[in-house]
Amino acid sequence: MPEGHSIRHLATVHSYGFVGTLVQASSPQGRFDEGAAVINDRVMTETSAHGKHLFLHFDNDIVHIHLGLYGWFKLRKNKQQQPGNATRLRLMNDEYLSDLAGPTACEIVDYDAMLTKKAKLGPDPIHDNADPEKAWEKIAKSKKTIGGLLMDQSVIAGIGNVYRAELLFRARLSPFISGKDVPREKFDEIWSDSVVLLRDGATDGHIRTVTEEHLRKHGVELHGCTQYSYVYKRHGNDCLVCGSLVRSDTLDGRTVYWCEGCQGDNRNA
DNA sequence: ATAATATGGTGAT
């Protein structure tokens, strides 16, 4: 599930497994032969991530990876595995093996090009030094919906459709309110919640926004509930908090989910 | 077996 949390997770585990070691790189699928040859038999020096973009550094030759909808990594320790037909990039050292398949972007860039790409992105809540003011400036003067703005990577980097739905639910805010109508304290709440949720998701690469702490605030018991989301893909079901119907609609070409009871419906406001 | 759907982004219309 490639939102910002999984990209941070991938940066971390690839750093642990590969940085400081000689890496054998290849493209079993053949679509990244030239790029793989550039980094083959070289030392991975660093990994970095900003939003949904992952960078594997080999000094000034940096593999820029964007997973898109379908991309994924398989990282294994002390195991041999045959690459699937779709494996775009295989990374290997004495201990680890990592196969990348189906990415939207997989290319070699230099350091300046990497900085250019990062500069186009908004602050990433997962970064210690992220500046929420930069996001607030854009949101506070925008007529676009808050639901659309949260998905805009140049406003905040790393939030995708799952976190968008869940952050707005937890803030009890309708996705259809204009950015300029969002109270400052609501934005602060969403931002600090995103810091918590994205960092929590990055520890294991999984999203889980239904937590005992959050439910307790609303006087609801978890009771071994295995739902990971409150509203994302729960349309047609009852809200876990208030029991109202969870709804869905298309916003800017993507499906948005919300609870009419908890968040209201300001589509015509 | 085939179709629909998906956590994303780009570029055309």
Added chain:
DNA sequence: TCACCCTATTATC
């Protein structure tokens, strides 16, 4: 707003 890229999983015939 839509088609498209790429691939896996789930739903429908």
